[in-house]
Amino acid sequence: MLMAGQSTETDILCLKSIKNSLEDPNNYLQNWNFNNNTESFICGFNGVECWHPYENRVLTLKLSNMGLKGQFPRGLQNCSSLTDLDFSFNELSGPIPSDIARILTFIINFDLSNNMFTDEIPMSLANCTYLNVLKLNNNMLSGEIPMQLAALRRLKEVSFANNYLSGPVPLFSTTVDSNYVNNSGICGGSLRPCPLRSDKCSDFLHSFKSGLIVGYVFSLTCSVMLTFMFYSKCVQFKKKNNYVNKAKELGKYVCSIVSRRTQVVVNQVHKYLQPRLEHKEIKEISVLFERLTSTIWLEELREVTDCFAMDNAIGVGKMGMMYQGKLRNGQLLAVKRLFDSKMFKKQFLLETMILGRYKHKNIVPLLGFCIEENERLLAYTYMSNGRLSKWLHPLKSEVKRLKWPERANIALGIARGLSWLHHTCDLGIVHFNICSECILLDDNFEPKISNFGEAKFMNPNIEDDLGITFKVHDGKKDVYDFGSVLFELITGKTYNELTRSSTTTDFYDNPSNFYNAIDKSLTGEGFEKEVCAVLKIACECVKPTNQRPTMLEVHNNLSNVMKAQYGTSDDSNSTGGLEIASDIIIEEIVEL
Known part of the structure; x- marks a missing residue:
């Protein structure tokens, strides 16, 4: 009889590390009892399938919809024969390990969908040469999809839907069933064409953000006035007098709030420049927020605001500039363009989560949002009588x-x-x-x-x-x-x-x-x-x-x-x- 001591000890260690590193509030892993020393005892664990009924060697882990919490368990590297991993519909968070190909060397089916993973998709996934199915949909992943995934010849199905991804999609040489929906920054392939990097509004973005953030710390008023000047690179103004009056009016508004807000902004710069994104908050967005469908293209918002022209500026706050816009159907918008997407990441997530989920007579309606490149924009119903x-x-x-x-x-x-x-x-x-x-x-x-x-x-x-x-x-x-x-x-x-x-x-x-x-x-x-x-x-x-x-x-x-x-x-x-x-x-x- 083949006993535990004679079996694949690394696989037992693998499962032990998973149980120890993850929270299991619903006790689905309760029958993972490692005190047992009978033949192939781990093969009877919930969600575990073995290569052979007489060998403790894990082939498949199907731990879907168990309410598991924690980060991706690195102990999986000890399940050296694992080919199928399903962690879908749990509450796992944090980044996908950058060395994922080393952890899951022989993975064929990889499903992390409907969790709350953040940061970028690791490039090393392209080294999982046996990969057939990759599902990363319904997370909070950002950045670009690694173009190197196109080299995976065995790939049959990929899903990146409902994330915050941007940039061009991989151009697969074989037929791959792919899903990219609800990623406002995705482009290329069968999707919309990717924007040219030479776009004047995009080129101007960096100087706009930098100037205004620094201006908040040192001199809000001067920053706004400089911004008005810089915007002449993006838009030619025909009505100079109207432009000057608009600048004066907004300048007065800034002066009225600078004394009360400057220190607040300085404090927030220190507090929110931290790179990490709180994973529990992300879970609230992915599960409770039920995800907004009203995503709006950056090109659309540029069009309705005349490339964010100063003639359409209606206010400025500590998070960004507010513009008035008009859709083709005549509906008026108020578009908030954040100064710095990283600095105000928390505020943007809270705003979209709360206003996207809840509607009330006395709460401002959020019509949609835009996450594209480094831009973060929110579109609200226009309120004619203002603040x-x-x-x-x-x-x-x-x-x-x-x-x-x-x-x-x-x-x-x-x-x-x-x-x-x-x-x-x-x-x-x-x-x-x-x-x-x-x-x-x-x-x-x-x-x-x-x-x-x-x-x-x-x-x-x-x-x-x-x-x-x-x-x-x-x-x-x-x-x-x-x-x-x-x-x-x-x-x-x-x-x-x-x-x-x-x-x-x-x-x-x-x-x-x-x-x-x-x-x-x-x-x-x-x-x-x-x-x-x-x-x-x-x-x-x-x-x-x-x-x-x-x-x-x-x-x-x-x-x-x-x-x-x-x-x-x-x-x-x-x-x-x-x-x-x-x-x-x-x-x-x-x-x-």
């Missing part, structure tokens, strides 16, 4: 002032959106950066929450390597920020601006402290009682963390105040008390 901050702090004196009914509706809409994100959305999303600059207004002044690049998750089932970076226990930070926006709607100043010179730490305890700061345009219109009630709610929002209400409580009490104004609820609730109204339920905040 809330523009209306509360207009650069032009002729801009009309918002009346109280409009401000009250904006406050209620923001609260509705945040309540939905906190209490109804399955991820439990905390925006973490609510301010008047990230609230957009549509034609009817309905507020839309935007800029989810700093968001965090309350759902305890959502995990990530950095823990606190992407997770938070509650939404009290949003409650505070929303309270500050309420102060801004009522007084024209944020809570910090109102209390900056005060030596009293509990300024919020007495709403009367803020009566003199109420915007004069809101007085004498018959809304004083409602304004004071909302001011009281704002004071509750900025209290210490353990004393703040939840966003659902804030939304319910704001709703009571608005109803009381129009005689649809008891006057007893119009003072803005913090009782949770029994007639306002959570479903109300799900309105689309």
